[in-house]
Amino acid sequence: MAVRVQDVVDALEERRADEASPNGADRLLFGDASAEVTGIAVTFMATLEVLEQAHAFGANLVISHEGVFYSHHHVLPVQEEEPVYHAKLEAITSLGLAVYRYHDGVHRQGIDGIMEGLVQALGWEGFVESHEPAAAVVSLPPCTVGELAEHVKRRLGLGMLRAVGNPAMTCSRVGLLVGYRGGGGLAIPLFERHRLDAVIYGEGPEWETPEYVRDAAHAGQAKALLVLGHAESEQPGMRLLADRLADRFPSVPVHFVPVAPVFTLL
Numbered sequence: 001m002a003v004r005v006q007d008v009v010d011a012l013e014e015r016r017a018d019e020a021s022p023n024g025a026d027r028l029l030f031g032d033a034s035a036e037v038t039g040i041a042v043t044f045m046a047t048l049e050v051l052e053q054a055h056a057f058g059a060n061l062v063i064s065h066e067g068v069f070y071s072h073h074h075v076l077p078v079q080e081e082e083p084v085y086h087a088k089l090e091a092i093t094s095l096g097l098a099v100y101r102y103h104d105g106v107h108r109q110g111i112d113g114i115m116e117g118l119v120q121a122l123g124w125e126g127f128v129e130s131h132e133p134a135a136a137v138v139s140l141p142p143c144t145v146g147e148l149a150e151h152v153k154r155r156l157g158l159g160m161l162r163a164v165g166n167p168a169m170t171c172s173r174v175g176l177l178v179g180y181r182g183g184g185g186l187a188i189p190l191f192e193r194h195r196l197d198a199v200i201y202g203e204g205p206e207w208e209t210p211e212y213v214r215d216a217a218h219a220g221q222a223k224a225l226l227v228l229g230h231a232e233s234e235q236p237g238m239r240l241l242a243d244r245l246a247d248r249f250p251s252v253p254v255h256f257v258p259v260a261p262v263f264t265l266l
Contacts, residue, residue: 145165
């Protein structure tokens, strides 16, 4: 029996722990919901390169966690005749791709699916103490912040991390925040609420949590911060989603298409 684009969308949305909002980010941005799916490409970000790779794999449905045109709420930040926008739109249409944005639903499962993927990628399933709607807390065997950083880099395949605090500091209780959840309003109270030694997050304003940790370290308080990058913190969750879709639709090839770090070091 043929799998249609709408069948995949329905499977994604049934895992939500709440009702979808009409103003939410999740929607079919391009393509025909009744079209037969020849392959699925799951990615953190539907970059132009990812779109081309999806087509090369024979996939005609791309599931992207983040927005296609550089805006969370699908508000186009450029004019429609802008050449970068035009090139990407032309790739989507000429390659015959359906593109579904899947952001809110994966975050609003019983356990945040993006967080679940990060915990699994780090090998910390057995150390989770608690899950909150926007965070998780793990209690690890004691190690130094430097050792913690090396473990994270090795497990996620990262060449570098940004850090605040003393690398020689011993840590055990660690908070995790994926994506753009590193702001002071979320991360700073998490330190105190769970008596954390360290927080690991994707990204956030540099003048909030990092400056809090810097002042804490200067004051002699044992606190540290590791910053992964937005994509680096969320790609494991999209990889987990690809695995689950492959189980759900065994007749359809499912590919996880990673993106390389967006920044280079000069």
